[in-house]
Amino acid sequence: MQSLTNRVKPVDRKPMTFLEKIYLWEIAKGMMITIKHFFRKKPTIKYPEQTREFSSVFRGLHILNRDEQGRERCTACGLCAVACPAEAITMEAAERKKGEEHLYREEKYAARYEINMLRCIFCGLCEEACPKDAIYLSQTFTPSNLTRAQFIYKKDDLLIPDPNKDPELYAKALGDRKKS
């Protein structure tokens, strides 16, 4: 029958030659291939010690940012929660009291800020929605926990270290990312 596409390849059914029938030569050829692979350079990246290069826009775990004086930038406006397609973000706002100016940048701040990392799809829309540059996705990834409850990250887990107290940790959390 004429095929429709003319791309049919007939199966090669010719009987094995004598050399193929005694197997040994073919097996030897196969072994030559495997021994070549034996000495080949291995592409493995030994993960915890070596990590793959990430692009500067890699989207890992979230970080709640601080300004240069170490004050929290978040004002609990809720735009990130609205933007979140997975509905992973919840927050509670509170008003800044007298004497807390060194902790919070604006008059309103997030008393509670939670991200459910099991719901989060790491799309980065929260980062785009934030008018205060308070949340961004860092280059940290692969969190591991024992319970589901631990995967709901609280403010303690999310806040970046204070740049004045812990400049090293701050820089590490910031990653290669260009920050304003």
Next chain:
Amino acid sequence: MVLLSFDWFLIIEKAILISIVIVASLVIAMYETWGERKVAAFIQDRIGPDRAGFGGMFQPLADGMKLFMKEEIIPNSSNKFLFVMGPGLAMLTAMMTSAVIPWGGHLEIMGRTVPLQIADINIGILYVFGVVSLGVYGVMIGGWASNNKFSLMAALRGASQMISYELAMGLSLIALLMLTGTLSLRTIVEQQSTGHWNIWYQPLGFIIFLVCALAECNRTPFDLPEAESELNFGYHQEYSSMKLGFYLFAEYVNMFISCVIMATLYWGGYDIPFVNDAHLYDIWGNWAAFLQVFFLMGKVITGIFIFMWIRWTVPRFRYDQLMNLGWKGLIPLALANMVITAVVALLKYNNWHF
């Protein structure tokens, strides 16, 4: 007084030798599992276990620990006595073969000559064959006692495969024994120590022996008893914990032993290539014996590497292909080899006169 006339030195010497051989073959089998995983990984462009210790050197210990910690399950419907005996039997037959293997020349200790061999019996190779053919029982009893259809089928496959490949193996050996004229393994090695290894006189016999050794050890391309795709897991399907470990371990001990026998019969055993061993004994004394053991181990490790290399190259045979190869391929070849060798040996005996 009867006790005192006993040769206590001999008993102590043999006891030490036996314990060394057993421990060494267990340790080597342990590191064979590591080597197998490394070789498999390297052939597949991976790097294999490298977390436990340098280069994953403690991986076998971790594996053994894991197997010991696992729950031991004995199925209710199984024959408990045979179920427990199976792995022990597999292990026992695997270890027993090492009794007649000459591991090296001899040591001079306190004026005594201590041969590095547990028992130099004059039917050495027959003893090896007797014990190896008992190896079927470990597989068979384990598979039958599990009271599982898949295990039983796998065990039957294993038994029939081992028996049919033993024939070709025996025939290929008869040709070799015609050349050596002795069954004692030490004499066979000593005949080869001039550098005339048997592999040069019996290349076809060697290939048949190698293929049959692969089949005897149940290794890929002939690991039909463990064909997961058809039999779930094979004859040790119902086994767990260290009983399973014993079966897997017995396979590696078997592999080690068959490589030793292959080296002894065809690669000159403990003979150091290109060197006059007797001359070496005059210069170095006891160190020459250790060097011989070292060279035997080198040959054995080469053999083991070839086994692994084949395993990770060749896919598994189908059962009918296996039987075809065994009965229609190897046995006629071995017979032809035997007849040709016999004719040539007879001609040589008659000084090439017909």
